[in-house]
Amino acid sequence: MAKKTLLPAESPFSSAKQDVINVSADPSTPQSRSPSYRLAYNDFDFMMRDELRPVRLQLELLKPELTQLEHAIQSTVVIFGSARISEHENAQNALLSAEQALDANPSDPELQKNAAIAQRVLDKSHYYDEARKLGALITEEARRFQHSMIVVTGGGPGIMEAANRGAADMGGKSMGLNIVLPGEQKPNPYITPDLCFQFHYFAIRKMHFLMRAIALVTFPGGFGTLDELFETLTLIQTKKVRPVPVILVGKAYWDKIINFDALVEEGVIAECDRQLIRYAEKAEEIWRLILEDYSVNGSNIT
Numbered sequence: 001m002a003k004k005t006l007l008p009a010e011s012p013f014s015s016a017k018q019d020v021i022n023v024s025a026d027p028s029t030p031q032s033r034s035p036s037y038r039l040a041y042n043d044f045d046f047m048m049r050d051e052l053r054p055v056r057l058q059l060e061l062l063k064p065e066l067t068q069l070e071h072a073i074q075s076t077v078v079i080f081g082s083a084r085i086s087e088h089e090n091a092q093n094a095l096l097s098a099e100q101a102l103d104a105n106p107s108d109p110e111l112q113k114n115a116a117i118a119q120r121v122l123d124k125s126h127y128y129d130e131a132r133k134l135g136a137l138i139t140e141e142a143r144r145f146q147h148s149m150i151v152v153t154g155g156g157p158g159i160m161e162a163a164n165r166g167a168a169d170m171g172g173k174s175m176g177l178n179i180v181l182p183g184e185q186k187p188n189p190y191i192t193p194d195l196c197f198q199f200h201y202f203a204i205r206k207m208h209f210l211m212r213a214i215a216l217v218t219f220p221g222g223f224g225t226l227d228e229l230f231e232t233l234t235l236i237q238t239k240k241v242r243p244v245p246v247i248l249v250g251k252a253y254w255d256k257i258i259n260f261d262a263l264v265e266e267g268v269i270a271e272c273d274r275q276l277i278r279y280a281e282k283a284e285e286i287w288r289l290i291l292e293d294y295s296v297n298g299s300n301i302t
Contacts, residue, residue: 016039016041019039020039020042023037023038023039023042056200056201057201057203057204060199060200060201060204061204061207061208063197064177064197064208065208065211067194067195067197068175068195068212071173071194071195072148073148073150073175073195073212074147074148074149074212075147075148075149075212075213075214076149076150076151076152076175076212076213076214077138077149077150077151077152077213077214077215077217077290078152078153078209078210078213078215078216078217079131079134079135079151079152079153079159079160079163079217079218079219080153080154080159080160080216080217080218080219080221080224080225080228080229081127081131081158081159081160081162081163081218081219081220081221081225081249082124082158082159082219082220082221082222082225083154083156083157083158083159083160083221083224084121084158084222085121085124085125085127085128085158085159085219085220085221086121086125086128086157086158087125087128087129087162088122088125088126088128088129090125091118091121091122091124091125092122092125094118094121094122095115095118095119095121095122097118098111098114098115098117098118099115099118101114101115102114102115124220124250124253127159127162127219127220127249127250128158128159128162129162130219130249130281130282130283131159131162131163131166131219131249131283132162132163132165132166132169133166133282133283133284134151134163134166134217134283134286134287135151135162135163135164135165135166135167135168135169135174136166136167136169136170136283137166137283137284137287138150138151138166138167138287139151139166139167139169139170139172139173139174140170140172141287142172143170143172149214150167150172150173150174150175150195151163151164151166151167151174151175152174152175152176152177152209152213153174153175153176153177153191154176154177154178154179154224154228155175155176155177155178155179155187155188155191155196155197156176156178156186156187156188157188159219159220159221160176160188161188161190164176164188164190164191165188165190167190168190173192173195174190174191174192174195175191175192175195175196175197176188176191176195176196176197177197177199177205177208177209178196178197178198178199179198179199179200179202179205180198180199180200206228206231209228209232210232210235210241213244214244214245214290214294215244215245215246215247215290215293216229216232216244216245216246216247217247217249217286218246218247218248218249219249219250220249220250220253220254220257226257226258229246229248232244232246233246233273233276233277236276237269237273237276243276244293245278245289245290245293246276246277246278247277247278247279247280247286247289247290248277248278248279248280249279249280249281249286250279250281251279251281254279260274260277261274
């Protein structure tokens, strides 16, 4: 007689979902209506208590992890960058509006500043195009080599949107790790819906950025981009994560914003820390640097 295999459906325990259904059918009495009678995992007020923060942290780590396992995602290329760098047409329209406002009141210093900033944002709009090209290139190469590698972004507009959009251009999947912010960030429409996650905790979100990362690509950005960049550099420096290529896009921008050489000269980082960073300008160059790193280290992402 063949040995019988116990399937998950034959588990002797009732499912958590079924127990929620069973409880909902209980007669309405003072006892059954009491908050204390609710199943703990189905009690929203209980789950939102401050004392349950450790449980919520665990759930926020686990939910995206299980979903990625279900989608067989093995590796990711993480793309960071400003939510405020839009494609050329939108940036040009924003500059036009700023200039029109300035024309109406040319002596207003605030309007002068706004117009100057709008011009600089327009000057950076080509980064949107490069992020879109990079998202497409990574997706195309992953498909060509039958590798389960996908693009991951912070899920918002700007550079993040561009990278997700590039993956969508190729008909591929991409991931977005959104964070709840007061009226600022909503998921862009190019993220694969099943891989669009929402986080409350920045720390857990940043863990997911790095858990499957084979490279980190950072386009020009502000506080959020800098936070994510330095988090990654710190974890690599302290050997908390395996080394991955860290590629800064737009050397002129980054040299203006961060003086890494001064950090070495001041003795607060070592020369080897400085070597963690590489620069690129174009999508094709970024991809070449990623491939070179894995060739040098004896790995093969193809």
